[in-house]
Amino acid sequence: MSDDGLFREVDEEVRSDKIAQIWKRFGNLIIAGCVALVLGVGGFKGWQYWQAQLAEKAGMDWYGAIALSDSGKTAEADAAFDQITKSGHKGYAVLAKLSQAARLGQDGKSADAVRIYDSVVADSSVDQPLRELARVRAAYLLVDTASVPDIAARLKGLGANNSSWRHAVREILALANVRAADYKAADDQLNLILEDQATPAALRSRSVLVSAQIQTLLPATAN
Secondary structure, eight states: OOHHHHHHHHHHHHHHHHHHHHHHHHHHHHHHHHHHHHHHHHHHHHHHHHHHHHHHHHHHHHHHHHHHHHTTOHHHHHHHHHHHHTSSOHHHHHHHHHHHHHHHHHTTOHHHHHHHHHHHHHOTTSOHHHHHHHHHHHHHHHTTTSOHHHHHHHTTTSOSTTOTTHHHHHHHHHHHHHHTTOHHHHHHHHHHHHHOTTSOHHHHHHHHHHHHHHGGGSOGGGO
16 A cells, blocks of 8 residues: 555544544534534524415405595504404504504594504604604694694704605695795795706696695785
8 A cells, every 4th residue: 555545544534533533523413404404494494474364364455445435434443453453463453553644534533544654653663654654644634623833843864955745735825824834935835846857747737736825825025
């Protein structure tokens, strides 16, 4: 046998001996680690499946609640929305609250709707865009009753020129100022709407009408 062959055999025996020693010392830990890994992967897959099933059921329940609301079955719709909010699926629970609030607002129950919107705004676990949507919708409902400062406080930070909510905020503030008979402030908001090239067409049309109606009410220096 050559020296190289002898060295290889010795090296293999040394490695085998080291592996045997390692297995003797840590074999149980290695097995436990492998079992834990398998159980962990299985548990995660099971959790994913459970989440998918939960989302599917919550989605179907939400569509059912919307159908009840659209058909005028308000009591049944409210019960269905309440059930979804307790379902454990965060996303559809928030959608259920927003949908219920929208329906209450359409039915003239603004105070109840605003309470739901405010609960969404106050929930820090809800995604920021949905909390901002709740702020804007609540402000729309309060245009005819709340003071301009209160509405402005609710919308603080949403009216910046780079905000996607700026169009709605400007309309809300314009309407609130019209109700408060501050026609100059209303005209300022309407001008911002009309000067913004990104203003939606429907909002632009509404703003043109409101602007025309208040022109004769503006202070002489504002005309």
